[in-house]
Structure formats: structure tokens, C-alpha cells
Amino acid sequence: MVEVKEQTVSLPRLGQPAPAFDAATTHGVLKLEDFKGSWLILFSHPADFTPVCTTEFIAFAEIYPELQKRGVELLGLSVDSVSSHIAWVRNIEEKTGVKIPFPVIADLSKEVSLAYGMIHPEQSKTETVRCVFIIDDKQIIRTILYYPLTTGRNMEEILRIIDALQATDEYKVATPANWRPGDMVVVPPPNTQEMAEERLKQGYECVDWYLCKKKL
Amino acid sequence: MACISPDGKPTESGVKLLRALKSGLGAAEEIAQNAGLPLFRVRSGLRELTQAGLVDQKNDNYELSPKGVELADTLPA
Numbered sequence: 412m413v414e415v416k417e418q419t420v421s422l423p424r425l426g427q428p429a430p431a432f433d434a435a436t437t438h439g440v441l442k443l444e445d446f447k448g449s450w451l452i453l454f455s456h457p458a459d460f461t462p463v464c465t466t467e468f469i470a471f472a473e474i475y476p477e478l479q480k481r482g483v484e485l486l487g488l489s490v491d492s493v494s495s496h497i498a499w500v501r502n503i504e505e506k507t508g509v510k511i512p513f514p515v516i517a518d519l520s521k522e523v524s525l526a527y528g529m530i531h532p533e534q535s536k537t538e539t540v541r542c543v544f545i546i547d548d549k550q551i552i553r554t555i556l557y558y559p560l561t562t563g564r565n566m567e568e569i570l571r572i573i574d575a576l577q578a579t580d581e582y583k584v585a586t587p588a589n590w591r592p593g594d595m596v597v598v599p600p601p602n603t604q605e606m607a608e609e610r611l612k613q614g615y616e617c618v619d620w621y622l623c624k625k626k627l
Numbered sequence: 628m629a630c631i632s633p634d635g636k637p638t639e640s641g642v643k644l645l646r647a648l649k650s651g652l653g654a655a656e657e658i659a660q661n662a663g664l665p666l667f668r669v670r671s672g673l674r675e676l677t678q679a680g681l682v683d684q685k686n687d688n689y690e691l692s693p694k695g696v697e698l699a700d701t702l703p704a
Contacts, residue, residue, distance in 0.1 A: 438629055438668060438671070439629025439630070439668075439671050439672070439675065440629075440671060440674075440675070441667065441671050442670075442671070444670075445666075445667040445670040445671050446667045448666060449665075449666060449667065484665065484667060
């Protein structure tokens, strides 16, 4: 009798290097390392020619100029062929006038989807769920978002996360709930009693020693 | 294929890359600037042109091979 073992797939985690890939896309063969030096949003969608995905592609195309200002590239993915992707993005342009400026991975082998944990069998055994991986310029995974098949993504939140991560890197601060560029940021908490006491004299806006905010 | 079409002719982005490479040896970043293409497209395109024997890689720099020079010379100005 053949014993069938359940395969345990290790999902990528925040802070880990993004899994390398070498994939056929609508812009030719692309490797993860081609994006080194830029931030990258790798996102998956369930299938071409489906309604929610179409609204998302249009929305991603609309924020693309804002992403470029922030040094961020976009890369889509689904378990469809390059021909299907080409037909779909052409159809989107023909029907809505929106040109899709970013490449889309044709992951028919599911190699990339499985490496990134994009297939959730309880949602669908054949389609990728709506994942967003925000990968920084050093190719480290900085944010992972998962949305179910039925819920389209919020582009403003994706832009907000990019702004927050880049502000954190540049100024060594954290960002509070609902933070937007221009809002006050959180000063990292002190590590010693002395630092806690000094902090209160530094002119920050403090609720108490552990929660101080400042302007950038 | 992003830079070379199945009939062996360079695509629009292939032409941009070949023109940018005509100015001599350069790193992918400089070529991206000259070609006005995103860096990831240039890296992928250079890989493809190298495989096609049109570009030679020297450490982190690229230049047209004799075959690439021949092709680049046929491009309209």
C-alpha cells in the first residue's frame, strides 16, 4: 500500500528574503533579482477575465504612477497562460481605455504561487487568492496581505503601507494607527529608565513615557 | 521574448536597448537611463540579448557583440 504523506508547505514570513523566481510574464521572462534596488509589489489574482480582478487591475494601473514616484514596481500573477493574460489586458484597454503598464506572471506550473503560499485550498485548489507581498529594495518581505476571492483590495491602504514602511526606514520611527504622510509618527520606546526620563524633556508630544509622537 | 520577436527582429524595447548600447560599454542602470526603460526590463532584456549573442557581458557591464553591432547598424536612426 502506498502511504500518502501530507506535504507541509512553509509560507514566507515577514523579514525573510523573498523566494527567488524565474517566470514567464507578459513582459518576457523575469527573475526576482531583476527588481533588485526597487521596491516590488507582487500580487496574485484568482483568474483572468473575472469581474473583481478586472476592477483590481484597473485600480492597480491607476496607482502605478504614484507607486513609481515611490520607487515601487508592480508584478501581477495568476495560474493562467501568457496568452490569456495578453488577451485580458488588451480587453481591459479596449473596453475601459486603461492600459495595464505592469507585467503579469503566467504561473501555470504554480511554482511561484506555491513558493509564496498564494493557493489556499479551502478557498480554491486551482486559483490563487488575492495576495499582496510588499518586497523592499533589498528583496526582503516587508508586508503580506491576504484577501479572500470575493473581496477586492484597497489601493489606498497599499499606498499607505508603502509610505509607512519607507518613512520607518528613512527616519527610524514607527507609525500609529491610521497614519498618513504628514501625520505625527511614534518615537521608538525607550530601552532604559534613564532614556525614559530624558525623553520627557525632549519636547515630544507624550501621552506617557512609552507613547511619544513627533513631527517628521 | 520581450526584446526579440519570434521572427528574429528586435521589438520596440529591443530597439531602445540596442540604441542605448550603441554608445558603448555600460552598466544596466546607465543603459536603463539611456533607453528610458525600467531597470527590471533592462536587466531581463540584457539577459535575452546576451543569450541571443547580440550582447557581451563584462563583469557588471554590457556592450554590443560584433553580431549586435551589425544588427544595431541596420536600425533606422
